[in-house]
Amino acid sequence: RALSIRKLAQTIDRKLIAGSLIGIANAYWGEQNLSEALEYTTQALTLNESVGSGNELNLATNLIILASIHHSRGD
Secondary structure (H helix, E strand, O other): OOOHHHHHHHHHHHHHHHHHHHHHHHHHHOOOOOHHHHHHHHHHHHHHHHOOOOOOHHHHHHHHHHHHHHHHHHO
């Protein structure tokens, strides 16, 4: 039981950290600092991908933001 609780806590922590990274990325994006926005979005993507099942909405949102930043950069 303790192990399952710990695994859940780690999943929640990764989701929260990824959400914070997306917030930072959005702030940089708003300032048109696209290289920093891309860096933080990529870090968030790595965390969101590591969560696995049950995180599809966060992962999809992360990918949309990543695509939008690339579009803003003209990539």
